[in-house]
Amino acid sequence: MNDPVVHAVHFGLILLIVVNVAAVVLESVPSIREGHSILFLGIEIVSGFIFTVEYMARLWCAPEDPPFQHMRPWRARLRWAMHPQSIVDLLAILPFYLAYWNVEGLRTLLLLRLFRFFKLARYSPGLASLAEAIYAERRALLACGIILIGAMLLAASVMNLAEREVQPDKFGTIPEAMYWAIVTLTTVGYGDAVPVTPIGRVIAAVTAVMGLIMLALPVGIVASAFSREIHRRDFVVTWSMVARVPLFADLDAHDIATVMQCLRSRSCIPGEVIVRKGDEAHSMYLIASGDVEVVLPGEPVRLGPGDFFGEMAILRRRRRSATVKASTHCRLLILDANDLHELLEANPSIAEHIHKVAQARGGRKTS
Ligand code: CMP
Numbered sequence: 001m002n003d004p005v006v007h008a009v010h011f012g013l014i015l016l017i018v019v020n021v022a023a024v025v026l027e028s029v030p031s032i033r034e035g036h037s038i039l040f041l042g043i044e045i046v047s048g049f050i051f052t053v054e055y056m057a058r059l060w061c062a063p064e065d066p067p068f069q070h071m072r073p074w075r076a077r078l079r080w081a082m083h084p085q086s087i088v089d090l091l092a093i094l095p096f097y098l099a100y101w102n103v104e105g106l107r108t109l110l111l112l113r114l115f116r117f118f119k120l121a122r123y124s125p126g127l128a129s130l131a132e133a134i135y136a137e138r139r140a141l142l143a144c145g146i147i148l149i150g151a152m153l154l155a156a157s158v159m160n161l162a163e164r165e166v167q168p169d170k171f172g173t174i175p176e177a178m179y180w181a182i183v184t185l186t187t188v189g190y191g192d193a194v195p196v197t198p199i200g201r202v203i204a205a206v207t208a209v210m211g212l213i214m215l216a217l218p219v220g221i222v223a224s225a226f227s228r229e230i231h232r233r234d235f236v237v238t239w240s241m242v243a244r245v246p247l248f249a250d251l252d253a254h255d256i257a258t259v260m261q262c263l264r265s266r267s268c269i270p271g272e273v274i275v276r277k278g279d280e281a282h283s284m285y286l287i288a289s290g291d292v293e294v295v296l297p298g299e300p301v302r303l304g305p306g307d308f309f310g311e312m313a314i315l316r317r318r319r320r321s322a323t324v325k326a327s328t329h330c331r332l333l334i335l336d337a338n339d340l341h342e343l344l345e346a347n348p349s350i351a352e353h354i355h356k357v358a359q360a361r362g363g364r365k366t367s
Helices: 004-027 030-035 037-064 073-082 084-101 107-123 125-136 138-163 174-185 198-232 239-243 253-262 311-315 337-346 348-365
Strands: 264-268 273-275 283-289 292-295 301-303 323-326 330-336
Touching: 004 030, 004 037, 004 107, 030 037, 037 073, 037 084, 037 107, 073 084, 084 107, 107 125, 125 138, 125 198, 138 174, 138 198, 174 198, 239 253, 253 330, 253 337, 283 311, 283 337, 311 337, 311 348, 330 337, 337 348
Parallel strands: none
Antiparallel strands: 264 330, 273 323, 283 330, 292 301, 292 323
């Protein structure tokens, strides 16, 4: 992932997506479209070609992707193609071919070119965290939606009772009043349907206040889940990062997904102290990239990608046995003590491996 070529390719693709989206937006202005039609056509052909190559390359390499590694190649490719991000990729190249075949009646689908914007999700950990926050809070958000629908129905039917005689065109039926209710509850208030009777105005005031309270609920839920998610993940813990850790090599896809939920991340700069001898222990660390140094009385021990540390104090419920410092820039995956104990209980082979390593290290130093 730290390969400069990979960075350059990602940067190039991001730039192309931004240029594409800007081109689609500008092309909708007739004066700009007429003056630069060749330029827009050039952008479309070049990006259609590059996005197709990108799609084909990703499809071809799907069996190498850690989540699909245990599958047959054709199955891995099929599973990859069904992934939402891959569907976005496909929708992003579709307009290029539709325009080429000049399919009648499908010209409006050319707006699908704006779908290219969503390709950015792949390169934006923040967007991924937002999606995860929304997914994690889906039940609470669904409850908010149900409450909102209930409030809308209540406000619409009460308003229908209060104003149907005076304004039959706006509040004559409950569906008509529902339009007013949703516009009021969401605090948009277009003003095209307004109550005129005193009782109607009281209902409108109560509905507007209820709307404020009800909209604050989902906003608060998503905001706090998002900030929790961002802080939980200093960098985004990806599937491949977890699947590459040798300790988790035997886990199946479901278990990796479970472990991924528990892992937090931390980036360290060279020389940074990660755990200090004698401190209380709350977590164990897995090295995703970079090196650390365990400061021991004799020679320091260097640990690298795939190794773990910080397990001894947790397993033995003692204080840290040594100080561990980052030797290079490194990325660590952090597993909290409770999650570690749960993982060990659920996976005896991992438990055995960690205990063996801890015993060997303890034998070398602390026993
Ligand atoms: P813990 O005691 O929680 O915190 C310090 C960590 O350093 C310890 O867990 C081990 O993971 C690691 N450690 C201690 N001694 C050694 C050793 N001899 N070799 C490698 N790692 C060690």
